[in-house]
Amino acid sequence: MTRFTRAELEAARDRLVPDVVADGLHVLFCGINPGLMTAATGHHFARPGNRFWPVLHRSGFTPRLLQPSEQGELLSYGLGITNVVARASARADELTTEEYREGGRSLTRRVTRLRPRWLAVVGVTAYRVAFDDRHAKIGPQNRTIGGTRVWVLPNPSGLNAHWTAETMAEEYARLRAAAEATS
Structure with missing residues (x-):
């Protein structure tokens, strides 16, 4: 993994990171927004403490x-990655409520265009704000976007201590089973 100086990471602030997407994916994973490491590398979930890649594998x-630099391989498995808010920041708490809400509107347009079977938002708080659904919980949602079903997953950030890699992988595996059942 490349080491970046604090100045190099700060220079990545507000950068946009291209989505890894294609039409008709099985699951489109949606992060909150790119972190500075992700923006500096151009690879989603690139921060060393982020558990996305290990959990994705453990859940089947x-x-x-996969390493973050191999993110393009996701497409061969019918998977993709996008974000609620496109701009990079050091922490999600730097984002405004309006950014989340506009991100939810933008995400809805993207999902309508790409038509994945499932949209998997990784972070219940981000989902609640972006889609104005204060009572959402981890798991499948009643909301659909066109024909796309929605599932909220735990945030894989290392800061999310409420979920272990094992319990997270179990929840991700529930989504995988649902996605396979709708194939």
Whole structure:
């Protein structure tokens, strides 16, 4: 993993990171917004303490542990990555409520265009704000976007201590099973 100086990471603030998407995915994973490490590398979930890639593998979505630099391989498994808010920041709490809400509107347009079977938002708080759904919980949602079903997953950030990698992988595996059942 490349080491970045504090100045290099700060220079990545507000950068946009391209989505990893295609039409008709099985699951489109949606992060909150890119962190500075993600923006500096151009690879989603790139921060070393982020558990997205290990959990994705442990849950059975990928046959091996992918590195963030291998994110393009997700498309071959019918998976993709986007974000609620496009701009990079050091922490999600730097985002405004309006950014989340506009991100939810933008995400709805993207999902309508791409038509994935499932949209998986990784972070219940971000989902609640972006979609104005204060009572959302982890798991499948009643909301659909066109024909796309929605599932809220725990945030894989290392800061989310309420979920272990194992319990997170169990929840991700529930989504995988649902996605396979609708294939």
